[in-house]
Each structure stands twice: as C-alpha cells, then as structure tokens.
Amino acid sequence: MPHDHDHDHEEHEALVIEDEAGNIEAQIIVDALQEVLIRKGLLTAQEVTAAIAKLESPGIHLGAKVVAKAWTDPSYKQRLLEDGRAAVQELDIPVTEARIIVVENTATRHNLITCTLCSCYPRSILGQPPSWYISKAYRARSVREPRRVLAEFGLDLSMDVQLDVHDSNADMRYLVLPEPPTDLQMRTAAELEAAITRDHLIGVARDVA
Amino acid sequence: MRVLALCKQGHVRIPHYIRRQTGRVVNYCGTYLNPEDLAVGNTGGKAVDLYRVAFAQTALWPDEHHAPQDRLIIEIYDHWLAPIPETPNAP
Numbered sequence: 001m002p003h004d005h006d007h008d009h010e011e012h013e014a015l016v017i018e019d020e021a022g023n024i025e026a027q028i029i030v031d032a033l034q035e036v037l038i039r040k041g042l043l044t045a046q047e048v049t050a051a052i053a054k055l056e057s058p059g060i061h062l063g064a065k066v067v068a069k070a071w072t073d074p075s076y077k078q079r080l081l082e083d084g085r086a087a088v089q090e091l092d093i094p095v096t097e098a099r100i101i102v103v104e105n106t107a108t109r110h111n112l113i114t115c116t117l118c119s120c121y122p123r124s125i126l127g128q129p130p131s132w133y134i135s136k137a138y139r140a141r142s143v144r145e146p147r148r149v150l151a152e153f154g155l156d157l158s159m160d161v162q163l164d165v166h167d168s169n170a171d172m173r174y175l176v177l178p179e180p181p182t183d184l185q186m187r188t189a190a191e192l193e194a195a196i197t198r199d200h201l202i203g204v205a206r207d208v209a
Numbered sequence: 210m211r212v213l214a215l216c217k218q219g220h221v222r223i224p225h226y227i228r229r230q231t232g233r234v235v236n237y238c239g240t241y242l243n244p245e246d247l248a249v250g251n252t253g254g255k256a257v258d259l260y261r262v263a264f265a266q267t268a269l270w271p272d273e274h275h276a277p278q279d280r281l282i283i284e285i286y287d288h289w290l291a292p293i294p295e296t297p298n299a300p
Contacts, residue, residue, distance in 0.1 A: 098241065099238065099239070101236075101261075116224050116226070117222060117224055143226065143269075143270075143281055144226075144269075144270050144273055145270070145273045145274065146266075146279075147274055147275065147276075147279075148273075148274065159276045160276075161276070162276065162278040162279060162280070163266075163275075163276065163279045163280075164263075164279070164280045164281075164282055165266070165279075165280070165281050165282070166282050166283075167224070167281065167282070167283040167284075168284070169222050169223070169224060169283055169284055170222045170241070170244070170259060170284035170285075170286070171238065171241045171259055171284065172238055172259075172261070172284055
C-alpha cells in the first residue's frame with residue numbers, strides 16, 4: 001500500500017501486540033482457555049458474549065447524566081460530593097466500584113485523574129478508558145509533570161489554579177465534577193449532557209462549552 | 210505522615226514514587242481487604258484502613274513545573290503509614 005495517505009500516527013504504545021499475521025498473543029491464550037472451559041461445560045459462548053456486552057454497555061452518557069443533574073440540583077450535588085456511589089445509584093445506574101469519590105473543579109482548583117499502577121477507572125459511569133489513559137506515558141507523566149500533560153491536551157492551566165492529581169492506585173474510583181457553563185439556566189438537561197465529554201470527567205479538559 | 214518503604218513482593222499498590230515521602234491525610238476511606246493478600250487468594254485476611262494522603266508536588270518532583278499549591282493525592286493503606294510531627298511544608 002503506498003504511504004501517501006494523511007493520518008495521525010499513534011504516538012502511544014500499542015495496546016496489543018500483533019504479529020505479522022495479525023495474531024494477538026494474549027488473544028490466542030484467551031481463545032484457547034475459553035475453548036477448554038466451554039468443552040468442559042464450565043462456560044458457554046453465550047455467557048462470554050453476555051459478559052462482554054455487560055462490560056461494554058456503560059458509557060460516558062452515564063457520567064454526563066450525573067454531572068448535569070449535580071449542576072441543576074444543589075441538594076443532589078451535595079449528596080454526590082458526600083457519597084458518590086450512593087448518588088450515582090440514585091439515578092438507577094448500577095455501580096460496581098467500592099466507592100466513587102467526586103472531586104469538584106472550582107475557579108481556583110482543577111482535578112485530574114490517573115492510575116499510575118494500571119488502568120483503574122470509574123467504568124460503571126464512564127465505560128472503558130481511552131487508550132491514552134492506560135498508556136505508560138500518561139500514567140508516568142500525569143503525576144510527574146501534569147501541567148505539561150494538560151498543555152498537550154490543549155489546556156493551559158493558570159498558575160493561580162491549584163492542580164490536584166488523584167492517583168487511583170487502590171480501592172477508590174474518581175469522577176471530576178467540572179464547573180457548569182455560564183449559561184446553565186438557558187440549557188436543557190439533554191443539551192448539558194451533550195456538552196460534557198469524557199475528557200472533562202477525567203480532567204484533561206476544563207471548560208464545558 | 211510518612212510513607213514507609215516496605216520491601217514487599219507481589220501485588221503491592223503503593224508505587225515507588227511515593228515511598229519515603231511525607232504528606233497529610235485528607236480523607237479516611239474505610240476498611241478494605243488487603244490487595245497484597247487478595248492477589249494470592251487469601252480472602253480471609255484482616256481488613257485494613259485506607260486513607261487518601263496529599264503530597265506537595267513541589268516536594269515530590271522538585272525539578273518539574275508545578276504551582277506551589279499543586280498536590281498529588283493517593284490512597285495508602287494503614288500499614289504503609291507512620292505518623293510524624295507536624296511539618297510546615299505539608300500540603
């Protein structure tokens with residue numbers, strides 16, 4: 001194939017290593033294990049498919065719903081900051097995490113979430129993490145030089161704003177509560193939810209347009 | 210608090226960059242089964258206290274670009290923490 005197309009080369013490490021035939025080593029092992037378990041009658045293919053569907057069903061829309069609700073309902077916001085898990089469950093969202101800690105951005109404080117040891121992420125409300133979140137580059141640099149990382153995401157954080165980086169290294173999971181847009185009252189809940197991105201909820205973006 | 214540098218093998222959730230550093234407890238998170246036990250199938254171990262501890266970024270990575278008030282907040286299990294006298298530069 002001629003290399004004349006215009007595209008962005010992936011700068012982070014690949015998530016999986018394929019050989020020239022397109023085989024993925026870990027996938028080969030998983031496939032073999034699954035085949036054995038199915039043959040032994042310990043598992044069915046349908047159960048595997050259902051488990052994958054369950055893993056993939058949560059998405060950013062759930063986190064956005066939580067944030068939009070907090071912006072428009074002060075007592076809900078209070079409960080969310082006190083006990084994130086219980087407040088998320090109030091919206092009929094199933095939570096698998098032990099606890100969700102909601103960290104609030106203000107005019108003088110910004111929050112950034114990372115997991116330096118692996119890929120801990122509030123999957124119940126944000127779905128699966130983006131590939132950059134689990135890259136070694138982000139995991140190392142988000143704690144060491146977070147302001148430079150934010151600048152690469154297009155966020156030049158003022159030195160007057162305190163930056164809190166949260167390493168979700170153990171049992172807690174974190175959600176950033178961004179500041180609401182200034183024209184909050186003019187928008188419907190659906191419009192607010194649509195304006196909230198995954199990057200806002202991880203903290204690599206700040207202002208909700 | 211000071212984070213201890215326990216030479217533990219296995220599934221340890223305390224990254225090296227935070228060991229021997231001093232910070233301030235900002236949050237008590239409750240008790241959790243110790244991941245160091247869970248990883249080797251020991252689900253009957255004692256639940257341990259978990260804290261969120263804040264550290265001054267300027268102390269952790271003095272050569273990098275931080276605002277003076279920037280913090281790193283991380284979860285530390287009780288057996289990795291030792292109390293120390295109040296220090297003026299704690300976050």
